[in-house]
Amino acid sequence: xxxxxxxxxxxxxxxxxxxxxLLMVETILNALKKSLSxxxxxxxxxxxxxxxxxxxxxxxxxxxxxxxxxxKQGKRIKFRPGQDLKNLSS
Amino acid sequence: xxxxxxxxxxxxxxxxxxxxxLLMVETILNALKKSLSxxxxxxxxxxxxxxxxxxxxxxxxxxxxxxxxxxKQGKRIKFRPGQDLKNLSS
DNA sequence: GAGAGCAATATCGTTCTTGATCATGTCCTT
DNA sequence: AAGGACATGATCAAGAACGATATTGCTCTC
Numbered sequence: 562x563x564x565x566x567x568x569x570x571x572x573x574x575x576x577x578x579x580x581x582x583l584l585m586v587e588t589i590l591n592a593l594k595k596s597l598s599x600x601x602x603x604x605x606x607x608x609x610x611x612x613x614x615x616x617x618x619x620x621x622x623x624x625x626x627x628x629x630x631x632x633k634q635g636k637r638i639k640f641r642p643g644q645d646l647k648n649l650s651s
Numbered sequence: 652x653x654x655x656x657x658x659x660x661x662x663x664x665x666x667x668x669x670x671x672x673l674l675m676v677e678t679i680l681n682a683l684k685k686s687l688s689x690x691x692x693x694x695x696x697x698x699x700x701x702x703x704x705x706x707x708x709x710x711x712x713x714x715x716x717x718x719x720x721x722x723k724q725g726k727r728i729k730f731r732p733g734q735d736l737k738n739l740s741s
Numbered sequence: 742g743a744g745a746g747c748a749a750t751a752t753c754g755t756t757c758t759t760g761a762t763c764a765t766g767t768c769c770t771t
Numbered sequence: 772a773a774g775g776a777c778a779t780g781a782t783c784a785a786g787a788a789c790g791a792t793a794t795t796g797c798t799c800t801c
Contacts, residue, residue, distance in 0.1 A: 694748075696748085697747085700748075712761075713762080714761075714763090720761070722760055
């Protein structure tokens with residue numbers, strides 16, 4: 562399933578046309594991104610929760626040269642499946 | 652950010668009222684769940700991708716009794732942040 | 742439909758998640 | 772506003788993911 566399919570789902574279940582549906586998908590995604598960028602957690606009961614956690618790993622590996630390389634510290638997005646997703650994937 | 656906030660985002664960016672917006676969120680989530688339950692992968696460029704992978708770990712741990720316990724094999728949902736999410740969390 | 746733009750893959754050592762479960766905290770519905 | 776429902780945290784060890792990068796393959800845009 563790709564982004565267009567999601568827009569199609571919106572189109573089929575609302576009074577919005579295709580273009581507006583696609584715009585709607587973008588709007589929602591941007592809202593989610595913004596929420597995460599502001600260090601908020603996203604919690605969608607029954608589906609999943611997303612949260613930003615800090616990375617601790619400070620190394621990596623250069624495959625070609627086969628040696629360790631330094632990695633800049635940063636953050637990571639943690640995804641936790643909710644109850645419904647756990648059921649379908651158990 | 653929680654589910655109601657997402658519905659609010661829809662309400663503010665479409666001709667849908669609150670109830671329809673909430674219904675829209677459920678519709679989309681159900682489409683995503685169904686997609687995953689059918690072993691499809693979800694790929695939203697610039698945001699993230701979700702895919703179902705089979706679990707390999709076959710053990711667990713009972714904290715109270717402090718001993719290993721068997722775990723039934725099943726599936727797991729893997730989340731991979733897309734470019735935009737990587738940027739905001741780097 | 743073609744070209745451009747991301748995602749997928751392989752690699753390997755260290756860090757981190759997975760898994761069950763109860764208690765607690767947070768959210769949603771009545 | 773309160774109660775019911777669901778997420779969170781703690782716990783431990785072993786197996787899996789993470790990280791960079793270039794190439795390949797799929798997706799999106801025009």
